[in-house]
Amino acid sequence: MRTKRYISLLLGLLMMFTFTACGGDKDKDKENESGMTIAPAQLTEEEQNLADLLALGMESHHIFSFQAKGAKSLHFNVYELADGNWSPLPGGGGGGLSVESGRIALTFGKMTEGVRLAYQTERDNISTSFQITPADDVSNMAFATSTLDTEPTAIELDQEIPLVIQIATSQNELRMYKVDYFGMPRELAKTGYEHIYAITVTFSAQEFGAAPSQPSNEPSAESSPAE
Numbered sequence: 001m002r003t004k005r006y007i008s009l010l011l012g013l014l015m016m017f018t019f020t021a022c023g024g025d026k027d028k029d030k031e032n033e034s035g036m037t038i039a040p041a042q043l044t045e046e047e048q049n050l051a052d053l054l055a056l057g058m059e060s061h062h063i064f065s066f067q068a069k070g071a072k073s074l075h076f077n078v079y080e081l082a083d084g085n086w087s088p089l090p091g092g093g094g095g096g097l098s099v100e101s102g103r104i105a106l107t108f109g110k111m112t113e114g115v116r117l118a119y120q121t122e123r124d125n126i127s128t129s130f131q132i133t134p135a136d137d138v139s140n141m142a143f144a145t146s147t148l149d150t151e152p153t154a155i156e157l158d159q160e161i162p163l164v165i166q167i168a169t170s171q172n173e174l175r176m177y178k179v180d181y182f183g184m185p186r187e188l189a190k191t192g193y194e195h196i197y198a199i200t201v202t203f204s205a206q207e208f209g210a211a212p213s214q215p216s217n218e219p220s221a222e223s224s225p226a227e
Contacts, residue, residue, distance in 0.1 A: 035067050035069075035152070036067060036068060036069055036154060036155040036156070037066070037067055037152035037153060037154060037155060038064050038065070038066040038067075038068075038104075038148065038152065038153050038155055038161060038201075039064065039065060039066075039148070039149075039150065039151065039152040039153060040062070040063065040064055040065075040147070040148060040149075040150055041063040041064055041065040041103055042065075043063075059109075060107055060108060060109045061105065061106075061107050062105070062106040062107075062147050062163070062164065063103055063104070063105045063106075064103065064104045064105075064148060064163065065101075065102075065103050066101060066102060066103070066104060066155065066203070067100065067101045067155075068097070068100050068101070068155050068157070068203040069100050070100070070157060070205055071097050071100055071155075071157060071203040071204060071205065072096065072097055072204065072205060072206060072207050072208070073094060073095065073096050073097055073203075073204045073206060073207060073208035073209075074094050074095070074097055074104075074119060074201055074202065074203050074204065075092070075093075075094035075201065075202045075204065075208075076091075076092040076093055076094055076117050076128075076199060076200070076201055077092045077160065077199070077200045077201075077202070078090070078091040078092045078115075078130070078132070078197070078198070078199055079197065079198045079199075079200070080132070080195060080196065080197050080198075081185055081188055081189060081195075081196040081197075081198075083189070084185055084186040084189040085185055086182075086185055086198065089132060089197075090130060091115065091117075091128075091130030091131075091132070092117070092128075092130070092199075093117060093126075093128040094126070094202075094208060095119075095124065095126040095208050096124065096207065096208040097121065097124060097203075098121065098123045098124055099121035099122050099123050099124065100121075101121065102119060102120050102121030102122070102124065103119065103120055103121075104117075104118070104119045104163070104201060105117075105118045105119070105120075106118075106163065106164060106199065109143075110138075110143050110166075110168070111131075111132045111166050111197050112131070112132050112133070112134060112138050112168070113131065114129060114130070114131045115129065115130055115131065115132070115199070116128075116129045117129070117130075117199075132197060134168075134195060136194070138168050138194075138195065140170065141168045141169055141170050141194065141195070142168070142169060142170075142171075142174050143166060143167065143168050144166070144167045144174050144175070144176045145164060145165070145166045145167075145176075146164070146165045146166075146176050146177060146178055146179055147163060147164050147179065148161075148162070148163050148164075148179055149178070149179075155203050157203055157204060157205045158202065158203075158204050158205060158206070159202065160182075160200040160201070160202050161200060161201050161202070161203075162179040162180075162182035162183075162198055162199070162200050163179065163199050163200060163201055164179065164197075164198065164199040165177060165178075165179050165181060165182060165188075165196065165197070165198050166196070166197045166198075167191075167193050167195070167196050167197075168193070168194060168195040168196075168197075169192075169193040169194050169195070170194065171192070171193065174193075175191070177191075179198075182198050182200065
C-alpha cells in the first residue's frame, strides 16, 4: 500500500514540475507552442532526482507531454485484439481540457495486474484506475510492451493515437511491435499471441461527454517492421 502511495506521489510531482520548471524547459515549450504533438516527456534533473530518491524505476511509468491546440477534452480507450479487430474493454476514461498542453501518465507493469491513467495541465488534474481480467490464466505468460516513439507524434483532433501495445503469450518467441501496428490489427492477429492489448488517447474539439472516435479495423496497405 505504501508503494502505491509513493507511486501516486511521484507521478503527481513529476507532472507538476513540468508547469513550474523554468529556463530551458520554457524555451522548449515556446518552440512547440504552435505545434500539435505528443511525445515521451523528458524528465528534468529535479524530476529524475526525485525518482531516484524514492527508489522507483521508471520502467512501469510512461509519461507523455502534449500540445493540443483547440482540444477541449481527451479520452482514453482500452482494447483487446479479438478475431482481427479491436474490442473495447472496461476502463479508460478522460475529462475536459481547459488548457491545451500538459502531461499524460500511464502506470502499469502487466495490464492484467492494474493500470493507472492520469493527465494534468495547469488547471486540470484527472486520474483513474482499472484492471484487465482475462478469462484464462496469464500468470506464466511472457509480456512485452511497446510505447509511443521518442519522436513527437502529430495530433489530429478526434483521431485516436495509440500510446501503448502490450502482448501476453505462452509462445517461446515473443517480438515487440511498434504502436503503429494499432492501425493494422489483422497483421497483429497473424502472430497468434493469446492476448494483445492497447491503450489510446483521443484529443477532441468537443466538450467532454461526446463519444470518442472509434479505431479503424482495416489493416494498413504497408506493414511496418517489428521492433
